[in-house]
Amino acid sequence: xxxxxxxxxxxxxxxxxxxxxxxxxxxxxxxxxxxxxxxxxxxxxxxxxxxxxxxxxxxxxxxxxxxxxxxxxxxxxxxxxxxxxxxxxxxxxxxxxxxxxxxxxxxxxxxxxxxxxxxxxxxxxxxxxxxxxxxxxxxxxxxxxxxxxxxxxxxxxxxxxxxxxxxxxxxxxxxxxxxxxxxxxxxxxxxxxxxxxxxxxxxxxxxxxxxxxxxxxxxxx
Amino acid sequence: xxxxxxxxxxxxxxxxxxxxxxxxxxxxxxxxxxxxxxxxxxxxxxxxxxxxxxxxxxxxxxxxxxxxxxxxxxxxxxxxxxxxxxxxxxxxxxxxxxxxxxxxxxxxxxxxxxxxxxxxxxxxxxxxxxxxxxxxxxxxxxxxxxxxxxxxxxxxxxxxxxxxxxxxxxxxxxxxxxxxxxxxxxxxxxxxxxxxxxxxxxxxxxxxxxxxxxxxxxxxxxxxxxxxxxxxxxxxxxxxxxxxxxxxxxxxxxxxxxxxxxxxxx
Numbered sequence: 118x119x120x121x122x123x124x125x126x127x128x129x130x131x132x133x134x135x136x137x138x139x140x141x142x143x144x145x146x147x148x149x150x151x152x153x154x155x156x157x158x159x160x161x162x163x164x165x166x167x168x169x170x171x172x173x174x175x176x177x178x179x180x181x182x183x184x185x186x187x188x189x190x191x192x193x194x195x196x197x198x199x200x201x202x203x204x205x206x207x208x209x210x211x212x213x214x215x216x217x218x219x220x221x222x223x224x225x226x227x228x229x230x231x232x233x234x235x236x237x238x239x240x241x242x243x244x245x246x247x248x249x250x251x252x253x254x255x256x257x258x259x260x261x262x263x264x265x266x267x268x269x270x271x272x273x274x275x276x277x278x279x280x281x282x283x284x285x286x287x288x289x290x291x292x293x294x295x296x297x298x299x300x301x302x303x304x305x306x307x308x309x310x311x312x313x314x315x316x317x318x319x320x321x322x323x324x325x326x327x328x329x330x331x332x333x334x335x336x337x338x
Numbered sequence: 339x340x341x342x343x344x345x346x347x348x349x350x351x352x353x354x355x356x357x358x359x360x361x362x363x364x365x366x367x368x369x370x371x372x373x374x375x376x377x378x379x380x381x382x383x384x385x386x387x388x389x390x391x392x393x394x395x396x397x398x399x400x401x402x403x404x405x406x407x408x409x410x411x412x413x414x415x416x417x418x419x420x421x422x423x424x425x426x427x428x429x430x431x432x433x434x435x436x437x438x439x440x441x442x443x444x445x446x447x448x449x450x451x452x453x454x455x456x457x458x459x460x461x462x463x464x465x466x467x468x469x470x471x472x473x474x475x476x477x478x479x480x481x482x483x484x485x486x487x488x489x490x491x492x493x494x495x496x497x498x499x500x501x502x503x504x505x506x507x508x509x510x511x512x513x514x515x516x517x518x519x520x521x522x523x524x525x526x527x528x529x530x531x532x533x534x535x536x537x538x539x540x541x542x543x544x545x546x547x548x549x550x551x552x553x554x555x556x557x558x559x560x561x562x563x564x565x566x567x568x569x570x571x572x573x574x575x576x577x578x579x580x581x582x583x584x585x586x587x588x589x590x591x592x593x594x595x596x597x598x599x600x601x602x603x604x
Binding site for chain 1: 505512514516519602
């Protein structure tokens with residue numbers, strides 16, 4: 118469960134988020150919508166403590182995010198898979214190695230890594246390209262690799278920051294389907310987007326932000 | 339660092355060789371009585387600042403003079419008497435205010451019956467003491483600077499290495515790597531760099547030492563007595579290895595911590 122209470126965040130005195138409060142139940146799927154600069158990315162970054170916040174409370178699976186010390190951040194982040202607009206794949210590693218890398222970091226055994234990486238790539242339809250390098254793939258394919266990497270450690274929460282931002286509509290819907298598929302398996306998904314087609318097609322509760330404030334929430338209890 | 343230690347050790351051995359040669363010469367009157375000599379002998383042997391002393395009779399002084407100036411035999415033959423006085427050669431202990439001690443001792447000795455004069459090269463010893471202090475301070479300062487330089491160099495090398503793998507580290511942080519697992523490879527790299535540095539430096543020093551020993555040992559000895567071109571002792575070698583590895587570790591720790599803090603403080 119993700120709980121935010123009156124969260125306030127500013128950058129050098131300029132408010133980026135003001136009084137943000139909402140709750141996402143375990144296994145829920147929520148869109149965070151809003152134009153560029155609305156505070157979607159900042160909100161997501163706060164959830165996995167990439168950014169700190171000035172006031173309020175954020176609880177993720179019972180962990181008080183604001184009180185986590187730097188050497189304990191991994192305890193929060195291991196519960197969360199993150200997908201970015203720019204994929205963040207390592208160009209020098211193959212697709213297989215990129216997905217395996219996420220498991221090496223958390224100390225999975227080599228045997229399990231081979232099996233789980235294969236499964237994760239199969240789930241996103243890219244097992245046949247396991248030896249290719251990221252730059253040899255299309256944008257949609259790269260994003261599918263990034264999703265496979267985010268899912269491979271079976272996190273309880275999946276955060277997506279404009280994952281379809283660089284993709285054409287048809288591919289975007291395919292990507293959305295992958296997130297919905299993960300959600301059906303019990304994962305909590307928070308999907309940030311400014312794409313209206315995705316929002317209509319998805320039909321999930323939405324938190325709409327504008328200039329750092331919640332302007333509409335068809336959510337969430 | 340190794341080269342510095344090599345210079346330090348050899349300079350130190352040279353300085354201590356010089357240091358041991360600081361002496362005070364007490365010239366005696368030709369007609370000194372046996373009692374006066376005995377009293378003088380007792381006085382000198384009671385002085386704690388005197389490490390050792392030697393009596394050189396007029397005959398011994400002449401024999402020494404003859405052997406030193408054997409090439410000038412014509413001149414020596416023309417001298418039909420021994421002009422040299424008997425003397426005491428005193429070796430003085432090394433201490434922080436040796437010059438003052440020598441002055442004091444000289445004043446006591448010169449006022450004794452049967453003593454003609456006392457010589458100790460006041461100016462030379464004064465300069466030598468100043469030079470010794472300067473060298474020690476200079477070498478210590480140099481050692482600190484070299485160590486600091488090494489830490490900065492390794493720190494910058496690791497910083498470059500960290501920045502070249504910035505994306506990978508960022509991803510590790512995102513996925514939930516423990517701080518230890520992020521730091522470990524870089525700390526090991528730093529330690530390895532230190533180890534490699536120690537190996538290269540010790541090998542280089544050995545090469546320099548062998549070269550100097552075989553090329554210049556003989557000629558240098560005549561110029562600067564006490565110069566031996568010693569290699570580093572086992573203790574110094576172990577110290578270099580441990581210090582280098584520690585410097586490598588510190589260098590990489592500093593740059594890594596700076597890098598990680600930039601993420602933690604967001």
